[in-house]
Amino acid sequence: MNQIPLQDLRVTACIDRVKLDLKFAQPTQGVAVYRTLRSKWVISAATVPEGFDPLRCTEFRLWLNDPGSPQEVQALIAFLDAWRPLAEPVRISGLEVAVDLRAVSPDGRASYPEIGTLVWKGQSKPPSDRRIATWRETMPSGAVVRRYQAVTLDRECADALKQGFSLQCGNLGASTTSRVYIKTKDTPVGGDGLVELPMSEQCVRFERTWTGDDCAIRTLDDWRLFDFRALATQFGMRQFEFENPRNAYLSAGKVDDERARRAKKRLSRRGTRVDGRWAIAVRSALRRLNCPGSAPVLSREFGEKDNNLALFSIES
Structure with a gap:
């Protein structure tokens, strides 16, 4: 194969996990935070920054599994704020897609x-x-x-x-x-x-x-506006099948510029091209993670018109 x-x-x-940075107004125990949240959400153990006492600390970090949407994370934050008042807005310091x-x-x-x-x-x-x-x-x-x-x-x-x-x-x-x-x-x-x-x-x-x-997002507002298609190149796959020489070298022979001709021949070699079919499928899947009304991708690297052409080459 x-x-x-x-x-x-x-x-x-899917958005598999997000890492949340919490800061409570009053010191509390990490075990209490973990046990309180585990009944409603799937989370990893609540950890504290290095050098802090886990039995009496105000800052915690936890990975929230299967967060779903910003609205669901907002419900978690509201629950936390009612249980233990938060000193500042929750920050996002990690993302797993x-x-x-x-x-x-x-x-x-x-x-x-x-x-x-x-x-x-x-x-x-x-x-x-x-x-x-x-x-x-x-x-x-x-x-x-x-x-x-x-x-x-x-x-x-x-x-x-x-x-x-x-x-x-x-x-x-x-x-x-x-x-x-x-x-x-x-x-x-x-x-x-x-x-x-x-x-x-x-x-x-x-x-x-x-x-x-x-991490591409830092707050819930960033999450709501983020276009996850921008991550498509991070999931890119190399094309390991050889290109048909007729498609590669005949077109390269019509190019007058020697540098462009060498670049075209390089793209015909095994493992030097991005799998375009895979890239299109991944972009379509990532697009479904966008929140309604999220901003379109404005970067030239990930723009619709530019990306359709850039899918089939790998930057050197």
């Missing part, structure tokens, strides 16, 4: 490991050259153990996905990371651990996470 079989897949996108690939037919689910390998190795803009397989396991005592495995060959990547590993790209603690895995379980609201998903909901998930200065 040299190309993602989009004709056999349904491409969707996921693109899901679901097989149209039951037979297509058998190729999930191969599809995941293509997605992981075909990223046109990987966060870094550091690639590793990770596996997070929760022990009966509640302790979380992370296991690591080096993967290089396609066969090793596919086997790691079958075993439940996540293929991760990016340095530890970096502000931008990506992850590919086969999603078979999910965390229920108000519950502990993971629950097996129905076969129809299992998918190959491609996640990109941005934190700190790389």
Whole structure:
């Protein structure tokens, strides 16, 4: 398999997590914040900035899973403000967006490991050259153990996905990371651990996470106005099939400028072009994340007219 079989897949996108920075007017306990919110929302443990006492602190950071929309996050903030008055507006310091690939037919689910390998190795803009397989396991005592495995060959990547590993790209603690895995379980609201998903909901998930200065949104107003199609290039895939020489070299031969002719021939080589069909499918999926009335993309890099032409080349 040299190309993602989009004709056999349904491409969707979702906002998987947002990272919220909270500051209460009065000191409180991180455990109390976590337990109070867990009954209504799926969140990670409420952490405090380094050097602060988790038993008596005013600042907390938490990852909110499946936030849905700014209106739902606003409901969470209103709940918090009524429970413990907030000293300042809540800030967003992290964003995780996921693109899901679901097989149209039951037979297509058998190729999930191969599809995941293509997605992981075909990223046109990987966060870094550091690639590793990770596996997070929760022990009966509640302790979380992370296991690591080096993967290089396609066969090793596919086997790691079958075993439940996540293929991760990016340095530890970096502000931008990506992850590919086969999603078979999910965390229920108000519950502990993971629950097996129905076969129809299992998918190959491609996640990109941005934190700190790389996070595109900082407030709920930014979220309401943001056009998520601007993230399409972050999910770009390389085209690993050769272009038909008739389409590449005949047109290149008609170009008088030698520099333009060399550039055209370069784009015909394997792995030097962006998969245009994938880019169009991802942009369509990301567009559904926009809030009603969100502002259009004004950047030339992501503009409609310019991007239709720029989808098929990779910046050097």
